[in-house]
Amino acid sequence: MQWCSLIRPSTVRGCPVRRSNLKNSVGLLLFCLVLNVSAQERERDLRNFLGLGAPPDEAAAKLGEPLYKQNCAACHGENARGAQGPNLVRSPLVLHDEKGKEILPIVQNGRPAEGMPAFPKLSREEVYNIAEYIHLEIEKAANRGLYNNIYAQRRKQTSGNATKGKAFFAGHCVSCHSAEGDLNKIGAKYPEAATMQARFIWPASHASPTVRVTTKSGAKVEGTVLQLDDFEVKVRDAQGASHEWSRDDVAVEVEDKLDGHRALLPKYTDDDLHNVTAYLLELK
Numbered sequence: 001m002q003w004c005s006l007i008r009p010s011t012v013r014g015c016p017v018r019r020s021n022l023k024n025s026v027g028l029l030l031f032c033l034v035l036n037v038s039a040q041e042r043e044r045d046l047r048n049f050l051g052l053g054a055p056p057d058e059a060a061a062k063l064g065e066p067l068y069k070q071n072c073a074a075c076h077g078e079n080a081r082g083a084q085g086p087n088l089v090r091s092p093l094v095l096h097d098e099k100g101k102e103i104l105p106i107v108q109n110g111r112p113a114e115g116m117p118a119f120p121k122l123s124r125e126e127v128y129n130i131a132e133y134i135h136l137e138i139e140k141a142a143n144r145g146l147y148n149n150i151y152a153q154r155r156k157q158t159s160g161n162a163t164k165g166k167a168f169f170a171g172h173c174v175s176c177h178s179a180e181g182d183l184n185k186i187g188a189k190y191p192e193a194a195t196m197q198a199r200f201i202w203p204a205s206h207a208s209p210t211v212r213v214t215t216k217s218g219a220k221v222e223g224t225v226l227q228l229d230d231f232e233v234k235v236r237d238a239q240g241a242s243h244e245w246s247r248d249d250v251a252v253e254v255e256d257k258l259d260g261h262r263a264l265l266p267k268y269t270d271d272d273l274h275n276v277t278a279y280l281l282e283l284k
Helices: 019-050 058-071 092-096 103-109 124-142 144-155 162-172 193-201 259-264 270-281
Strands: 210-215 220-228 232-237 242-246 250-254
Touching: 058 124, 092 103, 092 124, 103 124, 162 270, 193 270, 210 232, 210 242, 220 242, 220 250
Parallel strands: none
Antiparallel strands: 210 220, 210 250, 220 232, 232 242
16 A cells, blocks of 8 residues: 555556545554554553552653662662662552652651651752652562563672682682583573572582491492481492491491581671672673
8 A cells, every 4th residue: 555545535656546445544544543542541541450650751760760879779778679768669658649749848858857868959850750760660569570571680680799709719619619610601500699699508409318338347338328217228329239228237428518518608708698699690
């Protein structure tokens, strides 16, 4: 279809355009407009149902983010989730605010009785931008469908220093682990900081433990545990043969692969944990 046929029912470069085509084209455009309006109405109804109100002004929120970080984050948290001050994402006053009207007097006058200082130098427009940034954070928290997109990168972030983490690793871990060996590309396998930290602090192992059994005659058998309790010991050796003894007749040594991790638990500082996490996340 040529677009000029939507303008006038005449001839396009010598080709006659039928009035029926014009009617069909106009009808199609009207149908698309109705669909678009219907979609907008559905979105508005859904937002009202969820209590979200009008969508935040994203341009204003972008301007408000650095203002929030500079003036508010120390008390209310990096993303308005609270620190020594209250959580603003769940604040009834903020939830009822529209375009910064409720927030403006609080920011400019403060709440001295509750320890909040006044910020009289912030303009009405700057407070509006801050308010829209907070409303955008509320939007993110409310829309669980966007969690993976919004927070995926944040979950990979850590405050640690990878260089210091590498030094700690070299001093405490290389007797059992290697960045080029068993930990090669570990950062790609566990890209989230919390998961990585849990893995190296106390790694879960579902493999059967290895034991060394010494009989009263002095014979030694090493293998994986099939059964180990107060009464019996059953072991499968490297050749696949099974051995069984009464617990009273043998001495049993269980290999503790987590011994090194257990020994480090009282030595870690908070900085060590974050630094090692940062280093391991870089092994990709």
